[in-house]
Amino acid sequence: MVEINKNPGAIAGVLDTARIKGDFPILQRTVHGKPLVYLDNAATSQTPTAVIRALVDYYERYNANVHRGIHTLAEEATAAYEAARAKVAALIGASPDELVFTRGTTEALNLVAYGWARQHLRPGDEVLVTPMEHHSNLVPWQRLARERGLRLRAIPLTEDGRLDLAAMDGLLTERTRVIAVTHMSNVLGTVTPLAEIARRAREVGAVVVADGAQSVPHLPVNVRALGVDFLAFSAHKMLGPTGVGALYARREWLEEMEPLLAGGGMIRRVTLEDATWADPPARFEAGTPDIAGAIAFGVAADYLRGIGLEAVAAHERELVRYAWERLREVPGLTIYGPGPEHRGGVISFTLEGVHAHDVAQVADGEGVAIRAGHHCAQPLHAHLGVPATARASFYLYNDAGDVDRLVQALYAARKLFVRP
Ligand code: C6P
Helix, strand or coil, rough: CCCCCHHHHHCCCCCCCCHHCCCCCCCCCEEEEEEECCCCCCCCCCCCCCHHHHHHHHHHHCCCCCCCCCCHHHHHHHHHHHHHHHHHHHHCCCHHHHEEEEECCCHHHEEEEHHHHHHHHCHHHHHEECCCCCCCCCCHHHHHHHHHHHHHEECCCCCCCEECCCCCCCCCCCCCEEEEECEEEECCCEEEHHHHHHHHHHCCEEEEEEEEECCCCCCCCCHHCCCCCCCEEEEHHHHCCCCCCEEEECCHHHHHHHCCCCCCCCCCEEEECCECCCCCCCCCCCCCCCCHHHHHHHHHHHHHHHHHHHHHHHHHHHHHHHHHHHHHHHCCCCEEEECHHHEECCEEEEECCCCCCHHHHHHHHEEECEEECCCCCHHHHHCCCCCCCEEEECCCCHHHHHHHHHHHHHHHHHHHHHHC
């Protein structure tokens, strides 16, 4: 029988998880008759009451289109929408006019590829990617490379799943125009040295397109300190709703970027023959945006700021250290990626003799939600030599007791699938 930690706070004690769990109604539910342990935060995070209230409040009190009406509701909606932009921008150290609301990370990265890179890159130019990119920061570049005759080159990984910066130096040339790199792998948890990458990119005149889907929710991120040109992230991975996210872009690039969509809200002047664009960020937000979602995104940013991203990161560091030790006790379990000191709150693993999907299914039966599969990172799984991994990903409401429940579920999976 696996020993259950009776005092989770004593091990992962940075945040008061009992109080925080109380802010998340969904965490009070049971799954298959057992209290839910939610460890699929890299896929999507749960939503605190304050964020849910913001969505309801918008529809109950001031549902109106933004930047169009002059009636009270429209003015209130516009003010709340722009206030949300300022809050989200402040969270990453950007100005509001450098932040475009998108549908999420995927749309934000496509906007960079098709809105910016398509205009700026020439045949023969090189784009550096990494083997641990989520498909969202790889497939748009592959598509653009085919269309524009670009060359994609991959920065190798070290044995333990970090970026090999010495090898990156060997790939950097005057043809390198873009380094498209994740700030935190959604599979290995590896945190990449973005500031260092940006410094080296500047030396050859390349821009850095950073995928912040996993880092912005979990680490203190400041775009000025990092020196990146673009940073994409999603609200739903940082306590906000689905369907909204953001692209930070340096002002000079925003000025030169082409919109993906044309229509209402993004124009300055339209004649029957022609149109001119509005200033950024409105230029990139054609059509009625997800107004309630953006406002709720701002409330999620408030919530995170209230707790403090330093504290969130420290909490997850403790939790990952604890999970690392506990998981390594499980016979036949292999963890992928670097040690706890180089990763965020994500641990992907395989369990010998049990398919990753079976691991996830048994865990679900125990009330523990984890993800299994390729996690939209097929090239990385090819590199690891496994078709699928199981993944536990943590957030500010998780504690050592949740890790213990996971470990217990893994023993249950072994009992079912592995012959003694
Ligand atoms: N990763 C996961 O389970 P969207 O879907 O646009 O909000 O985010 C895409 C995305 C981009 N980059 C990284 C590093 C990501 O982790 C994700 C989403 C989820 O890992 C769903 S595949």
